[in-house]
Amino acid sequence: TRSSRPQRMLAHVKRHAARGDPQSVIDAIDYFCRHKEWAMNVGDEKGTILDSVVCEVSPGAVLELGTYCGYSTMRIARLLAPGARLITLEFNPANAAVARQVIAWAGLEHKVQLVEGSSGDLIPQMREKFGIDSFDLVFLDHWKDWYLPDTRLMEELGLLHKGSVLLADNVICPGAPEYLAYVRSSPRYDSRYFKSHLEYTYVEDGLEKSVFPGASAGSRP
Ligand SMILES: O=C(NC/C=C/[C@H]1O[C@@H](n2cnc(C(F)(F)F)c2)[C@H](O)[C@@H]1O)c1cc([N+](=O)[O-])cc(O)c1O
Numbered sequence: 001t002r003s004s005r006p007q008r009m010l011a012h013v014k015r016h017a018a019r020g021d022p023q024s025v026i027d028a029i030d031y032f033c034r035h036k037e038w039a040m041n042v043g044d045e046k047g048t049i050l051d052s053v054v055c056e057v058s059p060g061a062v063l064e065l066g067t068y069c070g071y072s073t074m075r076i077a078r079l080l081a082p083g084a085r086l087i088t089l090e091f092n093p094a095n096a097a098v099a100r101q102v103i104a105w106a107g108l109e110h111k112v113q114l115v116e117g118s119s120g121d122l123i124p125q126m127r128e129k130f131g132i133d134s135f136d137l138v139f140l141d142h143w144k145d146w147y148l149p150d151t152r153l154m155e156e157l158g159l160l161h162k163g164s165v166l167l168a169d170n171v172i173c174p175g176a177p178e179y180l181a182y183v184r185s186s187p188r189y190d191s192r193y194f195k196s197h198l199e200y201t202y203v204e205d206g207l208e209k210s211v212f213p214g215a216s217a218g219s220r221p
Pocket residue numbers: 040041042064065066067068089090091092095117118119120141142143144169170173174198199
């Protein structure tokens with residue numbers, strides 16, 4: 001049967017990127033998506049905003065929702081300090097299989113834990129199964145109508161601490177209106193929009209960065 005777009009992207013990486021060189025893998029994917037076949041990676045323009053937030057937070061524990069082909073996984077992992085952990089969740093086994101190979105080609109597999117399943121099932125297992133107490137940074141890039149329920153779930157499970165940062169892709173295109181309304185209106189978050197463009201296009205899109213000031217915020221004085 002015909003190969004999938006992620007499989008063709010992986011083949012392009014293996015042909016054009018150097019093993020163990022994350023930047024060359026990132027560049028190869030950007031080239032493929034810009035000049036051969038568009039794909040829904042966060043991309044180079046929003047990717048530099050992601051990079052700057054990762055460097056600012058310098059997180060010890062990161063959760064990524066939506067691995068897809070591993071592009072943003074690599075952008076985050078290449079900036080992590082030794083010992084810092086990135087857990088990335090992927091629902092689609094075929095995408096996970098491609099992402100594992102992309103991450104391995106970049107030589108970043110020792111920094112990344114790719115887990116297959118749904119966020120609703122896996123987020124409640126973070127403590128018992130992955131020994132995570134809370135996340136310093138969460139990158140939301142999975143199904144857009146899951147951003148809000150998964151954020152509420154993380155709040156309720158105490159997986160966000162004072163200063164935890166949520167960074168959400170696509171808040172304009174395709175859009176995550178309920179999530180955006182929530183983080184912008186809730187006294188529980190200090191939220192800021194980073195205007196950019198939809199990956200590899202001139203369409204407006206952006207990232208929303210929301211800092212969780214702590215469970216006490218927004219409660220009655
Ligand atoms: O739909 C978009 N993204 C959806 C992304 C979906 C990806 O996240 C995975 N996932 C689902 N649940 C989980 C979890 F976490 F539960 F395990 C992981 C899906 O299997 C898929 O690989 C999108 C669309 C456009 N666009 O322009 O249409 C642009 C973008 O940047 C996008 O991110």
